[in-house]
Amino acid sequence: MSTAVSAPAGRRHVEPLAAAREVLPVIAEHATGVDERGEFPAAALDALRQTPLMGLLVPREYGGMGGGLADLAAVAREIAGACTATAVVWAMHCQQVAAVARHGGDRLRARVLPRVARGEVYVASVTTERGKGGHLLTAQAPLVPAGVGRLRLRREAPICTGALHADAFLVTMRAGSEANEGDVRLVWADRSQLDIETRGDWNPMGMRGTHSVAVSLDGEIGPEDVVGDDFRTVALGTFVPAGHIAWASSWLGAAQGALRRTIGLLRDPRGRRQFDLGSDLLVTRLAGVRADLDCVEALLERVVGTVERVMARGASRAEVEDPAYQILVNELKVVAAERTHAAVDRLVELVGLRHGYLKSSPIGLERVLRDLRSASLMYANDRLLVANGKLALLDRTARLP
Known part of the structure; x- marks a missing residue:
């Protein structure tokens, strides 16, 4: 690769x-x-x-x-x-x-x-807003003029991964106070350009290290800090596919790491005294986990290859708005979120209370299970499935792009 x-x-x-x-x-x-x-x-x-x-x-x-x-x-x-x-x-x-x-x-x-x-x-990402969640193609807070050649950015972010440690931010904003919510701009803001206030704490079940606190951003940027002229093309051509590939790869790597550690436990001479490796139930569960993760990996590789080919051709708006293309990209996020979490959940069942459920277990399944529980909630699977169902009605080919 x-x-x-x-x-x-x-x-x-x-x-x-x-x-x-x-x-x-x-x-x-x-x-x-x-x-x-x-x-x-x-x-x-x-x-x-x-x-x-x-x-x-x-x-x-x-x-x-x-x-x-x-x-x-x-x-x-x-x-x-x-x-x-x-x-x-x-x-x-x-x-x-x-x-x-x-x-x-x-x-x-x-x-x-x-x-x-x-x-x-x-660089941290600011795309969520109260009232619209993480819906990427709309924005509420407007960019407004702030003197000659400057723009004022005032933005509340209910969740921002790594906000307190970021050196810069990419922020979605409404194009202006008279613009509609679908007229979005993506803007770069250095930390030195902003006043930043923390608006909340971060104490979740899993993914605790992302420290995704709520923040308030206030500052000025220049017109050269606006990224791209047509945010919809930026989003569908780069931001969404790169984001879904980033998330899916992280979840898959976590689950594959959990599987490797589990196999190490089962193959260890001490582990063989605790587990019946001839058990049909054990090996069937193991086969199911492997199949799930292999399917996610295959889909990930298909999406990466497709997106890279589209990007190499310039990612025209017509191409990235093709229903089959959008369905494929969205499916990666949904399938990876569901199957990686389900696979690690089955690993917990496979090795039992001591090695799967307890925090003290050296193979760390409990932490990975909590981390992956967030996967379906990060830009909610339900929202993507609604979008894909509507897109499916527009795609008469019913085939992958």
Whole structure:
């Protein structure tokens, strides 16, 4: 999946997966504490900043790795095997970077992408609003003029992953006070441009390390900080597919890590005294878990390949609005959320109370199960299924694109 890429000045050449594996010990070391204390994985992110991976999707001409979505998927899966929250934080950062790299103006890209490539900038996403949830293609808070050549950004975000640790934000805003809610702009805001206030706490069941608190943002930006002219094309062409690939890869990597640890337990000589490996029930459950995760992996690879081909052709609005294309991208998120959680739930049943349910179990299924319970709620599966049902009525081919 990954290929050798050039590194920023002062860094040796390294492949994405090799870079990820170098920092896995740090990520794994802090995973339990991050979950127990509900704190942001700062040490893990600092370790990632020391690699070229923060600039994985930054083009080489700006000092980045010049990687693609296949690299994003592979690295997210690798990281998630050690810590799901760290994988999601990093992968969502890459989603933001992809939007700027593909749709930002020349001035914005020249200003921010080299800093991202050097690991200086972690980018958070602000798309949720009270009253509309995470609906991406609408916005309520308007951009308004703030003097000559400036725009005022005032935004309440009920949930923002890593908000208190971000160096910059991509924010959805209504185009103006007279614009309708469907006239959306995506804007870049450096932390130094904003006053930020925390509006709530973060104490969830799982994904505790994402530290997705509510925040209030207030500041001014320039017109060059607006990303793209047509947000619908930005969203459907880059933001949505990159986001669904980022999430699905993280969930799949977490579940595959759980399966690997479970198999290690079963194959261990001490484990063989506790489990009947000749049991039809045990091996049937194991086969079902493997089948679910293999199906998710196959769908992920199909979506990555399809999206990369569309992006390579320029991702016209007509192409990204094709019903079959949208259905496929949405299905990845829904299927990955459902099947990865179900697979880990079956692993808990397979190994039982001591090894599956207790927090003290060394294979860590309990934490992964809690983390993956959030998957269907992150941009709710129900919302995507409603959209896909309506899109299916428009697609007479009833086939994958």
